[in-house]
């Protein structure tokens with residue numbers, strides 16, 4: 001079932017188009033990642049969908065209706081959430097629940113339920129100032145869920161965390177997505193591949209790729225040869241760009257990633273040349289393009 005439909009959504013800051021007439025839909029039960037480089041317009045889009053920023057133009061319909069205030073339906077965790085460090089985790093959640101118009105008793109009950117859900121029951125009486133980054137972010141997730149929203153919007157939920165905190169939050173999101181539709185932004189492509197089943201890639205205010213993660217990957221799938229040399233072989237690498245079976249050569253230091261139109265031919269000719277020229281290699285491996293390759297291609301275009 002369609003949860004949200006976004007049409008011609010636009011945001012201008014002065015003369016600058018931060019978001020340029022974007023269109024997409026969110027289906028109930030989806031977990032969607034919004035990807036894009038810095039400044040692509042992710043935060044601006046998420047704030048408009050959360051009802052926190054008025055669009056310059058465009059429409060957002062929720063379950064088929066244009067509602068004047070989206071906030072009751074949406075749980076939002078900002079990129080830089082602020083907590084009152086002197087409050088305990090539980091006090092903060094009860095306070096957030098009351099702000100979201102739950103009565104005191106309901107707010108207490110829902111807080112206990114969510115503390116359990118995000119694994120913070122043991123720390124609920126401790127002051128937030130003493131929480132780790134991962135714990136704070138899990139508390140932020142609980143706060144965003146306090147009023148049982150239909151859609152959870154998370155802006156870069158794991159970007160500021162260390163590897164441990166990041167794992168905690170990603171695991172939590174995997175649990176939450178079983179029950180709640182999630183839209184989250186990230187610039188970490190690996191996280192998008194791990195958690196989401198749909199992706200949207202933004203670039204310069206536009207959505208340039210959208211669709212199911214698998215479908216998008218399949219339709220952009222291209223064979224790749226990865227070579228690690230013992231020294232830089234830029235001369236040879238620039239010469240192979242001439243072959244019709246080579247579509248792109250990306251090299252960095254002693255490694256090269258060669259995108260091919262024809263794997264069999266590419267493997268055969270490139271190996272032969274390496275042997276003939278006696279190029280010292282450490283690794284020669286065939287693979288397929290990743291989400292990162294697709295991302296780089298669309299944001300460089």
Ligand SMILES: Nc1ncnc2c1ncn2[C@@H]1O[C@H](COP(=O)(O)OP(=O)(O)OP(=O)(O)O)[C@@H](O)[C@H]1O
Nearest residue numbers: 013017018036037038039040041042043044045187
């Ligand atoms: N309040 C504002 N006033 C003026 N310009 C703004 C404002 N908010 C955002 N912008 C500009 O709009 C563009 C999109 O910003 P936005 O924060 O949405 O990007 P983003 O994709 O979330 O980037 P990041 O990954 O760095 O958070 C940027 O060029 C930014 O400088």
